[in-house]
Amino acid sequence: MEKLFTRKEAAKILGISIATLDTARNNGLISYVQYVQNGCVYFTDASLQEYIAKFTHRAKPVEKCATYRKARSAGA
Template sequence: MAKKAMDKLITRKEAASILGISVKTLDAARTDGLISYVQYVENGCVYFTEVGIQEYIAKCTHRAKPMERAATYRKPRSFRR
């Protein structure tokens, strides 16, 4: 069996661009534990994988809620004084 090739590592700047967020927001998500990352040495460069980015997108995706319909089509009266 052949080993699966290692995923390409993505820099912070590239990951933020892919996600459509700022690097600062990405760093906040990383420190909050919302996105997985690779860091070979303490205080060294931080990298992300495609799988980690996909998992982050899945965590942050929420289902749309249906609009609540009013009982009538009329707007509520405004009280005048």
């Protein structure tokens, strides 16, 4: 059986607060396991990896200008 993580463990692995984790769960951004209604909530390693992949973005290259001056507007 796959290891299940508690809310506290999952939040620590993701580097977010428990409140942020609960918000993501309530908004359907992360999948979870709950055996009984109003019972404890658990997360699988696959669901944590899926959440990380969903919110990982590529870095955009910085555009470098030849000078520090801003370009003039067309109306001037």
